[in-house]
Amino acid sequence: MSEKVKTMTGEPARYNAVAILLHWVIALLVLFMIGLGLYMDHVPVNDPTPLHQLHKSVGIVTMLLIVVRVLWRLTHKAPALPKDMPAAQRMVAGGMEGLLYLYQIFLPVTGWLMVSAMAMPIVLFGLVSWPLIPLPQSVMDSGTLAEIMPEIHNWxxxxxxxxxxxxxxxxxxxxxxxxxxxxxxxxxxxGSEH
Structure with missing residues (x-):
């Protein structure tokens, strides 16, 4: 079967290769980040260990891939859901898809905002400096954002x-x-499906 197989309605029968690759690569990275994050719960956030830099590095890469995935999704139609799927399930599926996309965007952004508020450097895999989000000096001086962001990110x-x-x-x-x-x-x- 080729990737261009369509259903009777003309909708694509399955996601294309790029969408599938992005889904599974991001899924693996997210699971890795969750596992690493759970382990790091026992390490102080202001302790600049190699694990924190790894978490930040993988988080930035994941965030960039998510941007690509969202842009791809906006420009490539998803395959149709089964016709016999109840309307309520379709609504839940759409809502869940939206929530998962939002979390995939907000979670790395809150991490980036957190380390920016703490003025902690980000060096991607020990090789390339990544800029912090520029924040007003009054925000930096108050320290409030640096205090609340770890809780928000964790939640x-x-x-x-x-x-x-x-x-x-x-x-x-x-x-x-x-x-x-x-x-x-x-x-x-x-292999047999190609």
């Missing part, structure tokens, strides 16, 4: 983890209970 990470769990449960529901093609739309192709 967003935990709630994002909850939404990821719901996303995985929904995928399992479609694969094993509804037994429809929703999950297949985003899975990489096997």
């Amino acid at each position: 967003l990470a935990w709630t994002f983890g909850g939404f990821i769990a719901l996303h995985v449960l929904a995928a399992l529901y479609h694969r094993f209970i509804r037994k429809d093609q929703v999950v297949q739309r985003i899975l990489p192709r096997h």
Whole structure:
């Protein structure tokens, strides 16, 4: 089957190769970041360990990939959901997709804002300096943003983890209970399908 296979309505039957690659690369990076973040909960945020620089480096790369993914999604139509999917499930699916995109954007941005408020340098993989977000001197002097941003970032990470769990449960529901093609739309192709 080629990537241009269409359904009867003319909609693409599955996501294209770029969307699939971005989905799975970002998913792996996000899971890595969550695991690293959980481990780093036991390390003071102002302790400049190599783990913090790794977390910041992978976070910036993930953020850039998410920007590419959002731009790709805005310019490439998603495959249609099954026609027999109830309207309420379609609404929930759309809402969940929107929430996941928002979290993928806000979470790295809050991390970037947090280290910027703390004036902590970002050196991508120990090689390239990444600029901090310029903040007014009054904000830097007050220290309030530096105090609240770790809590906001942490809260967003935990709630994002909850939404990821719901996303995985929904995928399992479609694969094993509804037994429809929703999950297949985003899975990489096997050699026999080319």
